[in-house]
Amino acid sequence: MIEVRDLTKFYGGKAAVDHLSFTVEPGRVTGFLGPNGAGKSTTMRLILGLDRPQTGTALINGRPYRDLPTPLRTVGALLEAKSVHSGRSARNHLLFLAQTQGLPARRVDEVLGLVGLQAVADKRAGGFSLGMSQRLGVAAAMLGDPEILLLDEPVNGLDPEGVLWIRNLMKQLAVGGRTILVSSHLMNEMAVTADYLIVVGRGRLITEASTEDVIARSTDQSVRVRTPDAARLAELITKAGGTATPGPASNGVGLLTVTGLPAARIGEIAASGGIVLHELTPMASLEEAFMELTSGSLEFGAHGADPVNAGKGQAR
Amino acid sequence: MTTTSVAPARGPSGSAGRRAGFVNLMRAEWTKIRSVRSTVWTLAAFIVVTIGITALLTWLTASHWTGPHAAARDNSILADPVGFIMGAGVGLGQLAICVLGALVITTEYSTGVIRASLLAVPRRIPVLAAKAAVFAVLVLVVTEIVAFCSFFIGSSIVHAHVAVSLSDSGVARAVAGAGLYLTVLGLFALSIGTLIRHTAGAISAVIGIVLVLPILSGLLPGNWGAHINAYLPEQAGTLITHTHEVSGDLLSPWQGFGVLCLWAVLLFAAGAFLLQRRDA
Numbered sequence: 321m322i323e324v325r326d327l328t329k330f331y332g333g334k335a336a337v338d339h340l341s342f343t344v345e346p347g348r349v350t351g352f353l354g355p356n357g358a359g360k361s362t363t364m365r366l367i368l369g370l371d372r373p374q375t376g377t378a379l380i381n382g383r384p385y386r387d388l389p390t391p392l393r394t395v396g397a398l399l400e401a402k403s404v405h406s407g408r409s410a411r412n413h414l415l416f417l418a419q420t421q422g423l424p425a426r427r428v429d430e431v432l433g434l435v436g437l438q439a440v441a442d443k444r445a446g447g448f449s450l451g452m453s454q455r456l457g458v459a460a461a462m463l464g465d466p467e468i469l470l471l472d473e474p475v476n477g478l479d480p481e482g483v484l485w486i487r488n489l490m491k492q493l494a495v496g497g498r499t500i501l502v503s504s505h506l507m508n509e510m511a512v513t514a515d516y517l518i519v520v521g522r523g524r525l526i527t528e529a530s531t532e533d534v535i536a537r538s539t540d541q542s543v544r545v546r547t548p549d550a551a552r553l554a555e556l557i558t559k560a561g562g563t564a565t566p567g568p569a570s571n572g573v574g575l576l577t578v579t580g581l582p583a584a585r586i587g588e589i590a591a592s593g594g595i596v597l598h599e600l601t602p603m604a605s606l607e608e609a610f611m612e613l614t615s616g617s618l619e620f621g622a623h624g625a626d627p628v629n630a631g632k633g634q635a636r
Numbered sequence: 637m638t639t640t641s642v643a644p645a646r647g648p649s650g651s652a653g654r655r656a657g658f659v660n661l662m663r664a665e666w667t668k669i670r671s672v673r674s675t676v677w678t679l680a681a682f683i684v685v686t687i688g689i690t691a692l693l694t695w696l697t698a699s700h701w702t703g704p705h706a707a708a709r710d711n712s713i714l715a716d717p718v719g720f721i722m723g724a725g726v727g728l729g730q731l732a733i734c735v736l737g738a739l740v741i742t743t744e745y746s747t748g749v750i751r752a753s754l755l756a757v758p759r760r761i762p763v764l765a766a767k768a769a770v771f772a773v774l775v776l777v778v779t780e781i782v783a784f785c786s787f788f789i790g791s792s793i794v795h796a797h798v799a800v801s802l803s804d805s806g807v808a809r810a811v812a813g814a815g816l817y818l819t820v821l822g823l824f825a826l827s828i829g830t831l832i833r834h835t836a837g838a839i840s841a842v843i844g845i846v847l848v849l850p851i852l853s854g855l856l857p858g859n860w861g862a863h864i865n866a867y868l869p870e871q872a873g874t875l876i877t878h879t880h881e882v883s884g885d886l887l888s889p890w891q892g893f894g895v896l897c898l899w900a901v902l903l904f905a906a907g908a909f910l911l912q913r914r915d916a
Contacts, residue, residue, distance in 0.1 A: 365915075368755055368758075369754075369755075369758045370751060370754060370755070370915065370916045371915040371916070372915065385758055386758040386759060388758065391755065391756065391758055392755065392756055395755075397755055399751060401748055401751065402747070402748045403747075403748040403749055403750075403751040403752040404747065404748070404749065404752070405668075405672060405743065405747040405749050406747060407672045407673055407674070408668075408671045408672055408749075409671065412667055412668075412671035413749075413752075415667050416664040416665075416667040416668050416671075417664070417752060417756050419660055419661075419663045419664035419667060420660060420661055420664045420753075420756040420757055421660075421756060422657070422660050460752065
């Protein structure tokens, strides 16, 4: 279990994490969700004792990380910033970590097998692809067979195969009773991996709830409708209590964005009025739910830009 | 590569256990230092430069033994035969040791390995202590072997003209002292690296202190210039590599070595303090 209480961290007078509190329970994947610059990486570094907070505490099973006698046997971490010497082989990187924890060298071969890196174990890590590097990072995190795992943007930049691999790994680990905290700025990724979400923006907690609840709570659904008879349909929708906003027509087919009515109801209204529909699409998406939650807290947001999908560089 | 089997999670009791012992940390640091090329290259450079320069200079001197300045040279050789044989080789070779000392810690920062190291040992200072211990043992072994090899090669080359034996007064101490000096100088560089955390900056700083500061302080006028000069790490430290104490020296060979050790200890403590305090 991870308990974060009132955590605050300033960098150069600016709060990266601002009185943040949450708890990560075992046995499920907890998603740590927020736009870039929301303080996710910083929070993880604070939990792991790499940075010191100005206020608050982060406890691992009731103790600060620094007080864990052999921390890698309790907590495995995959940080976004790289932490491998490019001239050192994967095996030697894992070996020195194992030695610090008094783990046998045999454990290095085990985790190399777990992530499928045996064939390149003695190659210099500098030549690894992003996917291989990420596998090496997972191997390092799994070295001490820890009950708690922290993964910072683990799927960033991975190909679909790699994404699937990480996803399945996390689910398997959670089923085994482990505590898993995984950060991401991608709501859709979280929706398929996380059971529970902690949503942050500008270093503050925005909401925490089960993934289902977060999605359901985004009530402001809209429905996109295309019809050659847009004006009449808009009239009927307004009469039924909905709001229809006309969009640009193309080839004589009008576009309406409808709020306040579910898609099924709109279809019924159109049918009763004998109106032909070319399209009827509910627009509520996870990304919208996320944007809704974090709007106003985007660190580098700009109108017209797509901050949610903007790439993230190396941490700090 | 997509299938994964995972061992079942262990209970909370699995997290218990004793703190990693210092021997474990030293084994880890040994794995680190032996598994990168920079260690091999800097030590190879040290060995080649130190023994090569010693052999070259003694051979050149021996082959031009009779010359206009022979008398003055003979006096200086008799005053400090070990310095004559090994001084230039050690003087150049020490740069490789300084570079290695700085690199063992600064590459942890440039590559990000420091994060992995500190996650494994969050108390931090044991990592630095184990690193320094492993570095010191490795460098002491290499530099002592190179020092004695240099001495035997150099003394055999000039043997026909000057007979210097390890059993002569002060000779064994000066030869062994070269290894001690280089080892503590390496720890001094490691400490600077811990403070500065950047390879280029740390190496520049060490070379500035070792090579440039003595020249600058030598320009200082009068008595206190001489005093400052005598207590600089390189000036004080190399006293132990001189065969005899020269009248007028402010420090004895062992006092000089003690001053260098004090420099190293103070900077190491400062580095450890900052390592503990700073965000990694």
